[in-house]
Amino acid sequence: MLRYRGNLKNNRMMMCGSEKWFRIAGLLARQRVGQLSEKELRELEEWREASSENKLLYDRWQDGEFLEASFKSYQRIGRRKALLDMEKRVQFQRKKKLRLQVLRWGSVAAVFVMVVLSSLYLFDRETEKTVKEQVAIALMKPQRPVLRLDNGTTMLLDSLKGNFEEAGVLVKKAGESTLSYSAENLSQVTQLAYNTIEVPKGAEFDLILSDGTHVWLNADSKLKYPVTFGNDAREVELEGEGYFKVTKDEKKPFRVVVKKQTVEVLGTEFNVDAYPGERNTYTTLVSGKVKVDADGQTVILDPGMQSVVNDEKMYTRKVNVAEVISWRNGMFVLENHTLEEIMSKLARWYDFTVFYQNTSLKEATFKGKIPRYTSFESVLNILEKTGEVKFNVKNQTVTVYQ
Numbered sequence: 001m002l003r004y005r006g007n008l009k010n011n012r013m014m015m016c017g018s019e020k021w022f023r024i025a026g027l028l029a030r031q032r033v034g035q036l037s038e039k040e041l042r043e044l045e046e047w048r049e050a051s052s053e054n055k056l057l058y059d060r061w062q063d064g065e066f067l068e069a070s071f072k073s074y075q076r077i078g079r080r081k082a083l084l085d086m087e088k089r090v091q092f093q094r095k096k097k098l099r100l101q102v103l104r105w106g107s108v109a110a111v112f113v114m115v116v117l118s119s120l121y122l123f124d125r126e127t128e129k130t131v132k133e134q135v136a137i138a139l140m141k142p143q144r145p146v147l148r149l150d151n152g153t154t155m156l157l158d159s160l161k162g163n164f165e166e167a168g169v170l171v172k173k174a175g176e177s178t179l180s181y182s183a184e185n186l187s188q189v190t191q192l193a194y195n196t197i198e199v200p201k202g203a204e205f206d207l208i209l210s211d212g213t214h215v216w217l218n219a220d221s222k223l224k225y226p227v228t229f230g231n232d233a234r235e236v237e238l239e240g241e242g243y244f245k246v247t248k249d250e251k252k253p254f255r256v257v258v259k260k261q262t263v264e265v266l267g268t269e270f271n272v273d274a275y276p277g278e279r280n281t282y283t284t285l286v287s288g289k290v291k292v293d294a295d296g297q298t299v300i301l302d303p304g305m306q307s308v309v310n311d312e313k314m315y316t317r318k319v320n321v322a323e324v325i326s327w328r329n330g331m332f333v334l335e336n337h338t339l340e341e342i343m344s345k346l347a348r349w350y351d352f353t354v355f356y357q358n359t360s361l362k363e364a365t366f367k368g369k370i371p372r373y374t375s376f377e378s379v380l381n382i383l384e385k386t387g388e389v390k391f392n393v394k395n396q397t398v399t400v401y402q
Contacts, residue, residue: 028058145205147179150193150227157197157205167193167227169210183210183228192226199240201351209236212247213254218327220275220348241273243328246288261294261309270301271325278344283307284324332370332379339364339389339400350376352393357401364388 027044048058145157149166157179163172166181174180179197199205199217206216210228217223221240229235235255246254248267256263258274259281268288274281283292285301292299292307297314299307306319326333334342340362343354349372356362366386370379380391380398392399 145177145197145199145203148196148198150195166195169227171227174208177205179205179207181208181210181227192228192230194224194226196222196224198222201348209234211249211252211254214245216243216328218242218348238272238274240275241271241327243269243271243325245269259309261292264291264293265289273324275348279310281309282324283309284319284321286321286325326369327372330372332372334366334368334370336365336367338362339366339383342366342383343398343400346376346379350379352376352396352398355397355399357399361389361400361402 024044024047027040027047048054144159147155147157147160149155157173158176160173160179163170165171168183170182172180172182197205197207197217199219199221201220203219204217206214207223208214209225211234213234215223215236218241221238221242223236223238223242225236229252232252233255234249234252235257237257239258242256244254244256244265246265246267246269250266254265254267256272258272261281261283263270263272263283265288268290269286270288270290271284271286272282273284281294283290283301284306285303287303290301292301292309292314294307294309294314299314299316301307301316304318304321305316306324307314307316320335323333323335332342332345346352347354366383366388368382370382374382380393384390388402390401392401
């Protein structure tokens with residue numbers, strides 16, 4: 001376990017290791033955003049009163065100017081170098097089964113925690129090395145899916161426990177990565193309340209809407225939807241990629257709004273790929289029928305067909321459905337994909353930016369299958385073994401060369 005090695009006289013402040021420091025830092029973060037329970041508030045007060053040093057630090061962390069100075073100091077420490085140092089240390093100690101403690105709070109709280117940890121550096125310069133380690137651990141925590149309620153409240157989906165009610169609808173966690181809405185006892189809908197699920201890079205999540213429709217969301221995607229649907233239609237807004245298994249209701253067509261187009265169905269399964277910044281939007285039909293409307297044009301898709309929409313035109317084509325929806329089965333299936341297409345998919349999963357020394361490399365094509373949970377290093381090694389390209393990784397930038 002990593003240990004705090006400051007030279008303060010009272011070791012009660014040091015809490016016997018990094019785990020306790022993360023606990024206190026987290027309590028301070030949650031206090032900052034008004035999310036402390038009475039029990040946690042008492043715990044924080046007990047820590048504060050345990051020593052004069054604790055009290056001094058507590059008072060400083062309530063000072064906005066001190067926090068700002070701490071954050072600037074944290075930036076000077078060098079987040080990236082700290083992260084790389086920690087990665088090397090983890091690889092070296094992996095055989096010892098080193099367990100990294102990660103934070104269990106949202107992005108705002110996590111930033112505050114890092115500020116708290118970095119402020120220790122200002123308080124005692126001899127702790128610089130340990131603070132770097134603590135900050136690196138915090139930075140290694142992946143982004144997490146969040147749920148934004150109609151009133152603006154944000155909830156972390158992976159730490160959500162139990163059920164809660166939203167606009168008269170029962171919302172519950174159904175497994176590790178599924179959220180379910182139940183409106184069985186709800187009568188007439190007078191006003192729609194909207195929720196939004198945001199899935200970051202490197203993550204997946206799925207939900208069951210109030211009508212029973214099941215939606216799987218790919219990495220770096222966002223879905224806005226009513227907690228319960230109105231009396232005439234069912235409509236959601238997608239940004240990114242989602243797979244829809246729509247519950248049939250002939251009286252209420254189901255619509256997915258993406259960019260400049262609308263996909264309308266009664267009951268079917270289909271995949272929509274509509275990432276911001278990408279030239280094309282793809283709608284692929286697995287079963288049933290869908291109608292795609294875009295800029296005054298309309299096409300009806302049959303199973304196995306895909307519509308392609310961009311600013312210039314709209315057309316349809318026959319595709320390998322298994323390849324298109326392979327992300328749902330934990331695979332990257334590459335069927336004569338260009339390197340540019342491949343790196344775009346990988347970037348959303350592994351969270352990096354890419355730079356091409358020679359833009360002609362973007363057009364190199366590859367074919368094969370790669371498990372989605374393969375390490376990033378292994379994926380790049382697989383591509384390099386083709387002899388077509390080489391990669392240099394620095395921080396979170398991948399340079400492609402030949």
